[in-house]
Amino acid sequence: MVDLRPGRVARVDLTRRTVETTEERDFYRYLGGRGFGVRELMLRLPAGIDPLSEENILVFAAGSLTGTAFPGSSRIALVTKNLLSGGISTSNGGGDLGPRMRQAGFDALVVTGRSKTPCWILLKDGAVEIRDASGLWGQSVSRTAEMVKEIAGDPRAETASIGIAGERLAAISCVMIGEAHALAWGGSGAIMGSKNLKAVAASGREPVVASDRRAFLEESRRYSWVLRSSSASAAISEGGTHGMAGVGGWSGRVPTSVRNLQEEFWEAEKSARVNESAYRPMETGRTSCWNCPLACLHLYGSERDGEKVEVEGMHANSVRGLGSNLDMDDPLALLEAHRLCNDSGLDVDGVAAALGWAMECYDRGIIGPDDTDGLELRWGDSEAILSLIRRIAERTGFGRLLGEGVREASRVTGRGSERYAMHVKGVGLNEQGVRSHKAWGLGMAVSARGGGHLNGSPQTENRQIPAQVGRWLFGNDQAGTPGSYEGKAKLVAWYEVYKAIIDSVGLCYFTAGWYDPVLADIAPIAGGLRAFGRPDLTKERVWETGRWIVEAEKAFNTVHAGFGREDDALPDRVMEEPLTFGPYKGAVMERESFERMLDEYYAERGWDARTGRQTKEGLAAIGAHDIAEYLEKGGLDGKDQDEADAANI
Template sequence: MENKTGRIARINLTTGKVENENSTDYYKWLGGRGYGVKVIFNEVKKETDPLSEDSKIVIAAGCFTGTSIPGSSRINIISKNVLNNGISYSSGGGDFAPALKKAGFDALIIEGKAEKPVYLYVSDGRILIKDAAGVWGKTTWDTEDEIRTELKNDKLKIAAIGPAGENLSKVACVIIDKAHAAAWGGCGAVMGSKNLKAVVANDANDYEISMFDSNKFDKECKRYKWILSASVPASNLKRVGTHGTAGAGGLTGKAPTSVRNSLDEYWDPEKNEKVVEKSYKQYEKKRVTCFNCPIACLHSYEMEYNGEIVEGVGMHANSVRGFSSNWDVDDPAAVFKAHTLCNKYGLDVDGTSSTIAWAIECFESGIIDTNDTFGAQLKWGNADEFLKLIEDMAYRRGFGEILSEGVFKASQIIGRNSIENTMQVKGVGINEQSLRTHKAWSLGIAISTRGSGHVSAAPQTEKRGIPSEIGEWLFDCPEAGIPTSYKGKGKLVAWYEIYKAIVDSIGICYFNAGWYEFTLADISYYAEFYNALTGMNMSNEEMWDIGERIVNLEKAINTVYAGFTREDDYLPKRIMEIPVSDGPYKGELMEREKYDEMLEEYYDAHGWDTATGLQKPETLKRLELEEVISFLSN
C-alpha cells in the first residue's frame, strides 16, 4: 500500500501565495512536534534570526488529533527559540487543532512577512489571507470576538496573539480559544514578527480523518478509555484540576513550591491555604474541557479584585505557583487577575513570573532601584505593582521594555551581576516546584531541549510515590517513586523525554496519556492506534525510535544553532547551594556531585558522550540519522 500522507499548507506571507502539499514526512514523524522539528531542521538556517522574514513557524496537529482517543486535542507550534536561537516547541489544547483538521489541513508552514497585519482563515480545504487591521492592537479575547463577528460564525476556533506578540516580547505566546496557551520560545513574537495576528479554523466542513481500519481503532479506543476511566490520578484531575493537584502546595498543601524566585521551596502554610483549589471553590462557575476530553481540568472563575469583576478560564498549576508563592502574593483574586492578564495580552505565564520575580529580588537586594523600575516599588507581595508590570511587558512600556526580553536578556541589560538572581536554563525562565527535592523531576526540567519546563521530560513517579516494584517493572528503576533518591533517575528522565516527544507528536494531551496514569504509558497503545489509522505495521520499537529521532534532532539543532554544551544542562546555583528552610523536606538541596552522576546516566541512556553530553555518530547511525552526523560535522 502507499504511504499515508499529511495535508500540509505552505503559506508565504510576503508573496501571499498558498501551496498545498501532500507530505509523507508528516506520518513518518507522527505529525505534531516531530513533523515541525523536522521542517525547522530542514529549512531554517543557523544564522536566521527567529524574528526575521526568513524564519518559519510550523503549526501542526498530531496524527491522532481529532480522533475518538480521549484528549486528542493538541496542536504544536514549532520554530526557532526567540530566547536562545535553539529549538522551540509548544503544545496547546482547546478545540483549534481538531478544527484545523476538519477544515482540511494537518499542518501549516508559515514563512515570509506580510506587508500589513493579517490573519489566516482556514476553511473547506482553502486558506485565505485576510486583513487584520481591525484587530491589530486588540487583546486575544477581543480579537476572537471581533473575528467571529466579522465572519458571522461564533463557532470558529482561533489561535491568536495579543499586544505582547505584536510588540515582539520574547515571552509572548499564542492563546487558543481565550484560555489555552501554546506558550514556549516566544512563538507569539514569531507570529507578530510576520504581522500574523491569528489563525482561524472553521470546523463546519466535511474533511474527515481517513481510517484504514476503523473497527480496530474503535476497539483499541474502548480499551484505552476503560483504563483512563479507572485511573485514580485522572479522577483527581477531574475533581480538582491541576490547580488542585499541582498548584502551590499540591494536593496536600505541603508539597515543595517555588518561593520568592526559588530562594526557598517552603511557603508559609497560612499564605498557601489562601490560594489552594478549595479556597477558590466559591468563585467557580463551571469546569471547562478541551476537545474529546473526559477530565475537564480547567476552572472557570469569577471574582472581584479592587472593585473589578475578573472572570476567565484556566488557572493551571503554573499560574497559581507563578503568581502566588513565586511572588509571595497570597491574595487569590490578584493571582487570578495576573493569570487573566497573561491570557489577554498573550504572555507566557512562566516567562512572566520568572522575569518579574528576578526583578523583585534585584530590587529587594538593592541591585536595582526606582530609577530602573520607573518608580515601581518591587517588594515581595506587592501585587498591584506586579499587575502593572504585566501590562508594561506586553506593551514594552517603561521597565517593561527590559522585562519583555525575558529574564536572561534582562539580566544582561541591567548587568551589576544580576544574572546571579536569574532562574533560567538555556536562557528560558524557570517557574517550577520541587527543584531541590524531587531529583528526576528537576533533571527533566534542566535538560529540556526547549529550555526549562516540566512537560518535556520530568516524570510524575516521585510525586505519585510509586512502589519500588512498579518502578522496577516499568522503568527498571526501583527508586523511581522516592523523590530524594538519585539512583536510576537519569535513565528514567531519558525514557520520559522520548515518551513525551511521541505524545506531543501524535497529538494527545499528557493528562490523558501515561504521565499521570502509568498504565497508559505502554507504547503499544499508540502503535496499535497508528497501524489502525494508517494501515502500516509499525512495531513498538519502531515508534520508540521515532521519539528518539525527534529528541536527537532537537539536540543537534541546539548544539549547532544555540551552541549549547553540557554546562547548559545545569540548574541555577541556588538550587545546589540554598537548602529548603522548613517543612517535610527541610535541609534538602540538589547535590552537585550526585547531579553530575544523574546527568551522565541520562546521557548514557541516550547513547551520548557521558563527559560532554554530545551525540555519538554510532547512536545517530543506529537511528538512521546520517544527515544529523553531517549537520554536526559541518
C-alpha cells in the same frame, strides 16, 4: 505496496502572499505534531538566522490522532526557532484548534516570510486565505477570538492569536489558542508578531475518519477503559492542575517555588488563601478540550472595572509563578494576573521568572525605584505585580526590560543580579522541586527547549509511586523517591522519548502516561495509528520515532545555538542553597551527584560525556544517519530542501 496515508500541509509565504497545499508522507512518518515540526525546521531553516527575521518558520501541526475519537486527542504543536535560547522551541496546546484544522482539511500549517501589513490566516473547508488584520491589530486575545469568529461566520471556529505583547515583540510573549490555552515558550508571540501575523483560525465540519473505523474505535475504547481506572486522572478532573500540582498539590507535599525559588514550600496560611478549595466558591462551571473525559478546566467568576468577567483557570503554573513565587496570596489579584497574562498574550512562566528576579533584586538592594519607574517592588504587592504585567505587555518603562526575559534583563542590569536570574538555556524557570526531586530537576536541565519540566521531568516523584510499581514499569525501585539519584538519568531519558510521542500524536499529557504511569504503555497509541491509516507504525517504530525526535532537537540546538554540556545546567542557587523549610528541609541538588546523573544520561543517549554532544557512533547505533549528516554539514546547504520535497511528495 501498502497505501500509506499522507498528511495534508498548507504552506503560506507571507512575503509573496502565496499558498501551496501538498500531501506529504513525512507528516505521519514523524507522527505529526511536534515530530513533523522539528523535521520541518531541520530541513528548511538555515543556521544563523535571527528568530525575528522573515526567514524563521512557524509550524502549526496537529497530531496524527488529533480530532479523532481517541480520548484526549485535542493537541496541536507549534515549532519554531527559540527567541530566548536560539535553539528549538516546541509548544503544545489544547482547546479546539488542532481538531478544527483537521476538520477544515489540513494536518499542518507552515508559515514563512513577513507580511507588509497586519494579516491573519483562515483555514476553512479545504481552502486557505490570507486576510487583512488591520481591524484586529491592537486588540486583546479575547476580543480577537470574538472578531475572527464573526468574520469567519462560524462560532465554532478556533483561533491562535497574539495580544499586544506579541505585536510589540516582547520576548516572553506567547500565542494563545482561544482565550486561555497557551502555545508558550521561546517567544512564539513575538515571532508571530514579527511576521505581522495576528491570528490563525480554523473552521470546518469534515470528520477526521480512520481508514479502519472498527479497529480504531476498539483501540479508543480500550484506552478509555484504562484511563477510567486512573486515580490521577480522576483527581485532575476534580481539582484541575491547580488541585493536583499547585501550592501543596494533591498530597500536601508537592513542592512549589517560593520567592524566586528561594524555598519550595510556602507558609500554610498563605497557601490556604489561594489553594484550589479557596477558589471553589468562585467557580461558575467547567469545560474541556476536544474529546476529553476529564473536563479539568474550571471557570471562575470575577470582577474587573465593576463588570463581571469569567476567567478560565487557575492553572498550577499561574498559582505557583504569580502566587507563591512572588509571595502574592490575594486570590482575586492572582486571578486577575492570570487573566491579564492570557489576554495580553504573555507566557506566565516567563513573566513569573522575570518578576521573581526583579522583586528579589529590589529586596536585596541591587535595583531601586530609579530602575523600576518609581514602583516599590515588595514581595506580595499585588498592585505592583499587576502594574508590571501591564508594562511588560505594553513594552513601557521597566516593563520593556523585563519583557526581554530574565536572562537578558539580568545581563543588561549587571551588579550581581545574574545570580538571581532563574533560567535554563535562557528560558525563565518557574518551577517546583528543582532541589528536592532529583529526576525532576535533571529533566529541566537537559530539556531541549529550556526552562521547564514538560519535556522529560518524570511525574513518578511527585506521584511518589511505590517501589514495586517503579520496578515493574521502569526497573527502578527508586523511581518514586524524590531524594534518590539512583537510576534517575535513565528515567529522564525514557520520559523524554515518551513525551515526544505524546506531543506528536496529539494527546494531552493528563490523559497519558506522563502524568500517571498506569497509562504509559504506547501499544494502544500504536494500534490507533495503524487503524487510522499507517499500518507501518508498529509499537517499536513509534518508540524509535520518539527517540529520533529527541535526537533531532538536540542536533538542532547544536547547529543553531552551539549548546553543549555547560548548557545542560541548573541555576547555582539550587546547587548551593539548601531548603530551610517544609518536608524537604535541607534538600539541595548536590553538584557532584548532579554531574554524575548527567554522565549517566549522556551514556544512556550515546552522547559524548565531555562535550555533552552527539557522536556519529551513537547516532549510527539508532539508525539516525540523517541527523549525523545534518550535524556534519552544520545545517542546510540549500539543496536539502529540494531533495526532501522530491522524496516526500
